[in-house]
Amino acid sequence: MPEESVTLLLEEWSHGDATALQRIIPLVYQELRSMAFRELRRDSEATLQPTALVHEAYFKLAGQTPKDWRNRPHFLAVCGQIMRQVLVDQARTRKAIRRNSGDRPVAILDELDGLPTSRDVTDLDDALQALEALDPLKAKIVEMRYFAGMEVTDVAEALSCSPATVKRQWALAKAFLYQQLTQAGQG
C-alpha cells in the first residue's frame, strides 16, 4: 500500500538513493491535495493553492540532504517546514516590491486572520522563532498544523504522541504567538 511504499522510499532516500524522492512525491501528492480539499470544504472563502505549494516544496526538498524520515506524516511534517519557508520568502518579496513601488495599491496582502492588528506571515515567522528558542516541539507543531495543514491525528502520528498532547501543545503555542503578535503591535 502507498503508506508502506512511502515509508520504504523514505528509508531508501535517507540511505542515499536520490531517485527515491522522485517516487515519493506522486504518492504523497494526492494526500496533500485531498488535505487542501478538506480545507476548501470547511471554508469556501479560503484562497488555497496547495498544488503550487507542493510543487515548490518539492523543488526545495529535492535540493536538500536526505534526513532520517520514517513515514508519511513525518514527510508531511518536513513539507510544513518547507512551506513555512516558501510563504515567508513570498511575503518578504512582496513587501520589497511594495516598498519599491509605493504608488501601486497592492491587492493581495498575506494578512493573518483572527488578529486585532495587521500582521503578516513574516511577523509570524519572527514570533515562531521566539517560540522555537523556548519550546522547539511547540514550534514544530505550529509548522505542521498551520503550514502543512495537517490534522491533529497526523501530527500525533508524526510525533509519536497522543492527539490530546498535540491539542494541548497547540493551545499554548497559539496563545503564545497571539500574545507575541498583538504585543508587538502595540509596542
Added chain:
Amino acid sequence: MQEQRWRQIDTIFHGAMQLSPREREIYLRQASGDDTGLRDEIEALVKSHEASAEFLSRPAMVQPDRVFGPYRVIHEIGRGGMGIVYLAERIDRQFEKRVAIKVVPDVFLPEKTRKAMEFEVPILASVEHPNIARLMDAGVTPEGFRWIALEYVDGDRVDKFAASQGLSERQRLLLFQQICDAVQYLHRSLIVHRDLKPSNILVTTEGQPKLLDFGIARVVSLADTGADLTQVPAFSPGYASPEQLAGKRATTAADVFSLGVVLYELLTEKPYRLEHGLEVEVDAEARLEALGGDLASIVRKAVRPDPDQRYLSVSALFDDLRRYLAGEPILARPDSAWYRVRRFVGRHRWGVAVSAAAVILGVFAVATVVYQSRLAQRRFTQMREFSREVVWDLAAKLPNFAGNRGFRRELLQSGIGYLDTLSREAGQDVPLSLELARGYLRTADALSLSSSGLVPDLPAGATNYQKAIAFAERVGNGSPEWDEAQDILISARAKTSAYRKNQPGLQAALEQARVRYRMDPSRVRRAEVLADCEYLAGARRTAALRRALAVVETTYRARPNQEDAQRLYFGWVAKATLQVMFETPKSAWEIFAPAVGMGRALLAAHPRDQALAYQLAMALGSSAPSRMRGQPAGLAQAREELMESVAIFDKYRPVDPTDFDYRGYSAMTRMGISDLEFRYGNHRAALTAALEGLEIMKPFPGTPHEDPSYRMGMAGLHVFAARAYHGANQLSKACEHYRESDRFYGRPRNAPPGSWFGELFGYLAEGLTVCRMP
C-alpha cells in the same frame, strides 16, 4: 532557568484549560503561589488563548499571482463561492471593457472533475443573454491557478436595488421575470445555475438585471461523471434547496427553489431563512400570508421541499407570474385540502382507492385521483416541451461539441430516455408522434453515423430507426404532419434496410424517395433523403450529393443562414472528397477551393467549433492528392495545405483521444503526407507518416471494425506503408503491409483508375503480385 519557567507555565496553563473561568482564578492563585509575575503571565496567555480562536485556524496557503492571461488585476472585489474575485483590465488595453476575474481553486480537484470543468468552459462561454454576465475568457496561470474572466457588471444587488429605488410590487415582479428568463435560458442550454441568490443578481443603473456567477453551474447531463463536484458545498445555505443541502444532485428544480426564495425576499425584504434554521420558516409563513393569496401560493409552490411538487420549470413559474400580473387565475393552488390529502395519500394513491383508508377519506380520495390525472396531463405537456427543446436542439448540436465521447454518449442516452418516456404516453397524438419519429431518427443517425464522432453503434441505431418508423407510420395521410413523416419514414427504412442488408427494402425506399423528389425538387429535405438513399444503395454517390447540394445552395443563396452555410460546407467537403477518391475529375482541387474558403470563414466565426475545424482540416488534407497529380507546382501547394491540416488537428486535439472524427480525419491527412513524401522520393518520411497514421488508428475498445470508412482508411494506410517499404527495398516488410491492406479492403474494388483510390488499388494489386512471386 527560562526553560524551567516555561515548563512551569506549560503545566499550569494546561491545568487552567481544564477548568471553568471561575475555578481558573482560584486555581491560578494556588498554583503560582507567591509568584505574581508568573500568575500574570499565565493569565495573559489564557486571555490570548480565548481571543485566538480564529487565529491560525486555517492553514496558510500561497496566494495567486496578479496577472491572468491577458488581464491585469486592478483590485479585489470580493471573496466567496469558489475563490477570490478581482476587477481586472486588459494588459494591452485593447478594449476599454473591464472584467471580473474569478480565480477558481479547482486545480487540486480530482482529475475527473477538472476535466469536466475544462469541458464546461466552452459551453459556458457560448452562453449569450442580455441578462447574463458573459464568460469572456478562461485559462490557467503557469503556477496552476485556474481563472475565468466574466463581463464586469457595475450594479447593485437586486434586493438592495429594489429597496433603494422604492420599486412597486409590479416593478419587482417584472424585474424578477427577467431573471427567470435568464435562468430559463441557462436551463435550455443544459446549465443549472445552482447558486441563485440576490448577491449573484445585480441590477445595472439602467435597471437591467444581470445574472452572475454560474461558475459552479454544471451541464445537466454531466450529472454522473460529476459526482466529485457535488462534494464541493458550492452553494449558499440561505438559498439552496433541501436536496442540495442533503448533498444530492442539483437539478433545474433546485434553481426553481432558489428563485422562489429570491422572489420571497424581493417581495418581503426579509430573509427567508436566517442563519441556519429551518425553524424560521414559521416566520416566513406569516409573511407569506401577508403577501396575499396568489403570490403566496406562487412562492409556496416554488419552494416546496419535494422537487416534484415545485414548478416543473422556470418558465412555468414565469407563466404563473404573468397570469398573476394579468389578473388571470394562476395554476399554483393554495395548500388546500387537496394538497394535504395528496401528501397523505402519497405514493399509494391508486391503491388507496380500494383500501380501508379510502372508505374513511371518502370523497377526498376520489377527488385526489382526479386531481392527479390533471396534474399528470400538465406534467406531461411540460415534459414534452422540455424534451423537445433539449433533445432536438441538442441532437442538432451534438457533433459540434468538443469531442468527448463519454459525454456525447451520455447526452444521447438521456435523449433516448426522454423519448422512451414520452412514447409511452403518445397514444393517438399526431403532432407528438411526429416529434417522436423525428427524435428517434436523429438519435439513430447519431448512433449509426461515424460523423457524429461516436463510435457507431449500429444495432442500437437500428432499434431507434425501427421506433422512428413506428411513430412515423402513426401519422395519417391528410394531417399537416404527413409530409415530414414520409421523409422520416423513407430515410429510416432505407437505413435499417442497409443495416439488415435487405436489398429489396433499400430499393423500395430509394424508389419512393425518387418519386417524392421528382414531385417537388425544390424541397431540401426530399433531396437529402434521396441523397441518403442513393448513397446507401451504393449508386451514383456524388451525383446524389451534388443534387442535394444544389438544393441547399439555392435555399442558402436566397436566405443566407448559419445552418445552411454549415450544411453546404459539410456537403462540399463530402462531395469533393468522394470525387477525389472514387472519380477522376480533371482538377478536383478546384472543388475544394470554395469549401476551404467557406470553412475558413466559418471557423473564424466559430473558433471553438471542433466539427468545423475537423472538416476544414479534412478538406485541406483531401485536396492534396489531386493537387499532387497536377503540375509540379501542385506539390508545394499540397505540402502547405497538409501542414495546415496537421496544425489544425494539433490545435483541436480532442479531450478524448479515442474521438472517432479526430482519429479518422487526422489519419487521412497522414495518408496525404505519406503520398506527398513518396512523390518527392523521401521514402523514409513517407513511411513515418503512414506508420503515424496507423498508430493513430490503432485499435481501442469499441473500434468499429466493420465500419466501411474505418476499413478503407486502414487499407489505405497499409498500402502507403507498404509502398514506402517497397520503395526502400524492404520487401518482406512491404509484403506484410500489402497483405494487411488486402485484408481490410472491401469488395468490390471498383474505383476508376484515375482516382486516388484507383491508384491505390493499382499499387496494391502490383504489390501483391510481387509478393506472390517466389
